[in-house]
Amino acid sequence: MAPISIPTRTLNDGYAMPWLGLGTWPLRGRQLTDSILGAIEMGYRLLDTAYNYENEDAVGAAIRESGLPREDFFVTSKLAGRHQGKPYVRDGFSASLERLGLDYVDLYLIHWPLPRVGRYVESYAEMVALQQEGLIRSVGVSNFLDEHIKAVVAATGVVPAVDQLQVSPSHAQVDVVREVSDHGTVVQAWSPLERNSGILENPAVTAIAERIGVTPAQVVLRWLIDRDITTVPHSSHPERQRLNADIFGFALEPADVAAITALDVGAPVRQDPRTWEEF
Numbered sequence: 598m599a600p601i602s603i604p605t606r607t608l609n610d611g612y613a614m615p616w617l618g619l620g621t622w623p624l625r626g627r628q629l630t631d632s633i634l635g636a637i638e639m640g641y642r643l644l645d646t647a648y649n650y651e652n653e654d655a656v657g658a659a660i661r662e663s664g665l666p667r668e669d670f671f672v673t674s675k676l677a678g679r680h681q682g683k684p685y686v687r688d689g690f691s692a693s694l695e696r697l698g699l700d701y702v703d704l705y706l707i708h709w710p711l712p713r714v715g716r717y718v719e720s721y722a723e724m725v726a727l728q729q730e731g732l733i734r735s736v737g738v739s740n741f742l743d744e745h746i747k748a749v750v751a752a753t754g755v756v757p758a759v760d761q762l763q764v765s766p767s768h769a770q771v772d773v774v775r776e777v778s779d780h781g782t783v784v785q786a787w788s789p790l791e792r793n794s795g796i797l798e799n800p801a802v803t804a805i806a807e808r809i810g811v812t813p814a815q816v817v818l819r820w821l822i823d824r825d826i827t828t829v830p831h832s833s834h835p836e837r838q839r840l841n842a843d844i845f846g847f848a849l850e851p852a853d854v855a856a857i858t859a860l861d862v863g864a865p866v867r868q869d870p871r872t873w874e875e876f
Contacts, residue, residue, distance in 0.1 A: 600640035601842045606827065608758040609781045612735050614671055614704065616822060617842060618643025620787065620831030625652040632833040633659035639839050645829040646697075647675035647708055648689060649875070653696035661698065672699065673759075673829075675708040675739055676724070678876035681716040686723035694732070701732050704759055706739040709875050717741075721749040721757075728755075735759065739787075740870040743776035750780070761785045763868065764826055766796050766817060769861040774826065786821050786828040790814055801860060805853050812840055819844045820857045 605613035619641045621629055629652050633644060637659065646656045653674060660670055674697065680689025690705065705724055710717045717738075724736045737759035738746065750756050760777045764770050764786035774784050796802065797813040806813045814830075818841060821828045830841050849857075 598639075598839075600638065601839065602845070603640055603642065603842055604845060606783065608735055608783055609756055610735050610758050612703070612758070614735070614759070614783070614827065615641075615643040616827050617641075617818070617844070618645050618671065618673070618827075618829040619838070620829040621646050621652055621656060622650045622831060624655070624831075624833055625650075626655055628833070629655040630659045630662065632838075634662060635835050636838050637663045637665070639835075640842055641838070642669055643671040643673065643829065645673045648677040648680070648693050649675070649708065653693055654698075657697040657699060667699065671703045672697065673704040673706065674702050675706045676720060677708055678711050678714070678874065681707070681711060681714060681720045683719045683723050686720050687727070690724075690727060690732070701734060704735045704737055705733040706737045706759065706761060707741070709740050709873060710738070710742075710745045710870055711874055712745070712871060713874065717745065718748050718752045721755075722753050725753050725755050737761070737782070740868070740873070741777070742773060742870050743780075745870070746777065746780050746782065756780050757782045759783045759785050759827075761787050761829075763788055763866045764821065764828075765789050765791045766799070766802070766820070766857050766860040767791055767794060767862045768866050769858045770866075771858065771861070774824065778825065784826045786826050789821055789828050789830055790817055796860070799860060801856050805849065805856070809847055809849075811844075811847065815840055815844050816849070816853075817857065819847065819849055820854055823849050823854050824858075
């Protein structure tokens with residue numbers, strides 16, 4: 598079976614990032630490496646990991662074993678809360694780079710803002726320094742709200758290339774997505790398929806899937822694309838990996854997008870970036 602062609606979009610710093618990538622949490626070790634190798638054969642090139650996932654080594658192994666050139670891949674990792682602060686960012690980043698076995702990462706994100714700790718601005722500034730040294734191609738953030746982005750831009754003049762946010766039908770995050778996008782930052786959805794929430798059995802989703810002739814998961818992922826949101830769904834199942842990536846040959850009607858957005862439960866995400874702490 599021929600690999601699926603996943604298009605790219607240009608970030609605000611000029612680098613190209615695939616619209617869809619492979620999330621790797623919570624797998625580790627050989628199981629993850631084999632899963633990634635299968636995904637690579639299907640056409641995946643964006644691989645999303647983090648220091649706190651404790652699986653960067655398995656991601657790096659897959660890249661090496663794939664036999665493809667390093668520059669074919671777009672590798673994302675994230676700064677853990679324990680490494681926030683100017684004295685610690687380089688140690689955290691160096692540990693990730695060593696685990697990955699790479700000379701640079703394509704995208705490096707602050708995993709959570711941790712406002713109470715108050716170190717995300719200086720951490721971001723240190724990441725910009727690493728970018729200037731060629732160790733990071735694109736600097737970004739994860740779970741940042743408008744107020745957090747404004748703070749890092751005011752300090753550095755560098756607008757994050759990407760902001761990873763929890764975006765899914767139950768948490769459409771319309772206002773947050775708009776505010777982040779207005780900065781020129783690309784939104785990337787994590788946990789888009791709400792595993793075990795029942796969203797993929799919702800009649801609003803299944804009716805669209807049946808009409809178009811695709812799966813409910815494909816409908817939800819395409820809903821993100823049609824909202825100009827990139828995404829990194831996780832699956833270790835080969836057929837689901839293939840279907841998740843095969844969403845660029847169809848589009849939803851505006852009424853479909855609106856119907857799925859209307860599934861928003863109207864409640865804040867459980868891991869509220871203003872209060873959530875993860876080290």
